[in-house]
Amino acid sequence: MTRDLDPEEVEAIYDDLAATYELEWRRRDHRSMHLGYYDEDHQEPGAAATNTMRLLSEAAGIESGERVLNIGCGAGEGAVWNARTHGATVLGVDIGDHQLELARENARESGVGDRVSFARDDFHELSSVPDDSMDVVWGLEALSHSPDRTRALEQARRVLVADGRVAFTDIFLRSETDDERIRETEEALGLRLGTIDGFEQTLAETGFEGVVIDDKTDGIRESTASRRQFARLAHPVGRVLGLAGLVTERQLAAFRASSLIHELVEDDVLGYYLVTADR
Secondary structure, eight states: OOSOOOHHHHHHHHHHHHHHHHHHHHHHTOOOOSOOOOBTTBOSHHHHHHHHHHHHHHHHTOOTTOEEEEETOTTSHHHHHHHHHHOOEEEEEESOHHHHHHHHHHHHHHTOTTTEEEEEOOTTTOTTSOTTOEEEEEEESOGGGOSOHHHHHHHHHHHEEEEEEEEEEEEEESSOOOOHHHHHHHHHHTOOOOBHHHHHHHHHHTTOEEEEEEEOHHHHHHHHHHHHHHHHHHHHHHHHHHHTTSSOHHHHHHHHHHHHHHHHHHTTSEEEEEEEEEO
């Protein structure tokens, strides 16, 4: 988790994957990049993706008028959703210029441009966010891109008001492992996958209290399986297209990593957790 991770490399990975994501967005009318949470009432991909955001925001207790910092906001779907559904004022930060362009477009088209803003910022720095200015720090599959979660949580504490809280959903290792599939997945997707117990300890060490950890792995299995199925089709086709320069090595590696994530979830190496804590 403390191995260096180049932010520019992470940005490049997601820029390369943008075309794939955008095809999926048009198909299901939803600009999410995260895993969907399936249950009896949410059986379609778009509905399941919205359900993940619902679970996280309800766990965070977001209320109308609260100020929410969405770290690693991507194309802005979570920021827009919290403004539209909960009446929150949201600042989304991300290190990708292209993602931020998509996020601003999303906010305008959704009619929440007056309550949602976006800034290029690293959530380990949060140079665009003043001290004591946020009620909630909200991250959906963002901290898995952090090589230094202590630093990220220290910045979250700095920008939160005294009674603020954090809420995250993300992939974590269930326990320490030397599984080679982890390193391959990390390098392909710009991840640093720490253990859930280690994250709980880091929350305590950085001063957070009232930590609640909820294992949500069963709800995202259908989503990881769907990504694996897509990757199995896309990878061989991508190799052929790569010969013509139409698919990059980063995209091919990401397809492979998507398949590995499902394997690792099924093998109980990885879990998907919802975590909340008070400042």
